[in-house]
Amino acid sequence: MHELSVTESVLEIACKHGEKARAKKVTDIFLVIGKLSSIVDDSVQFYWDFISKGTLCEGATLHFKRIPAELICLDCDHKYTLDDELSPCPRCGSARIRVISGDEFNLESIEVQR
Numbered sequence: 001m002h003e004l005s006v007t008e009s010v011l012e013i014a015c016k017h018g019e020k021a022r023a024k025k026v027t028d029i030f031l032v033i034g035k036l037s038s039i040v041d042d043s044v045q046f047y048w049d050f051i052s053k054g055t056l057c058e059g060a061t062l063h064f065k066r067i068p069a070e071l072i073c074l075d076c077d078h079k080y081t082l083d084d085e086l087s088p089c090p091r092c093g094s095a096r097i098r099v100i101s102g103d104e105f106n107l108e109s110i111e112v113q114r
Contacts (some may be wrong), residue, residue, distance in 0.1 A: 003043035004051075006105065008042075011052055014110050017057045022114030026057040030109045034102040035069040035082070060110075068104025 010029065018026040033039050041064045052058045067080035073089035074096040080089070082102065088095045 002038075002112060006039060007044050007047040008051060009068055009084070011055065011057055013093060013107055014060070015056045017110055018112050021112050021114070023042050023114055025027065025048045025113050026060045027113050028063060028064065028111040029057070029107065030063045030111075031105060032065050032102040032108045034065060034067045036086075036103040037105045039105055047076065055102050059078050065108070067102055070100040071097045071102075073097055074098055 001074040008032065014026050014029050031044075033041070045062055048060075048062055052060065058068075070079060071082055071089075072079045073092060073094050075094040076089060078089055078091040079092075079100065086097075089097060
């Protein structure tokens with residue numbers, strides 16, 4: 001359900017920037033979503049189709065770019081990409097790890113028609 005509030009925020013930002021650019025309509029929206037973010041693309045798309053009706057963004061295509069989860073071990077400084085579930089360092093087995101990337105959710109850019 002948190003996808004609804006996230007999608008509402010994307011709509012608000014995209015409409016604001018579309019209006020600022022004096023666009024006739026927003027045609028494309030590019031989203032960057034980290035693997036660890038728990039955002040479900042299909043849910044965002046579902047809410048988008050519903051809440052964007054009647055706005056400058058109605059009919060805009062959402063583009064989802066997934067970013068892999070990258071971690072660093074705080075004990076041995078080993079950097080690694082997470083394949084599935086959160087797991088200890090594959091080199092030394094330490095559970096003292098930090099996420100470098102993969103938890104983000106960003107509106108990267110929009111394209112408009114003038």
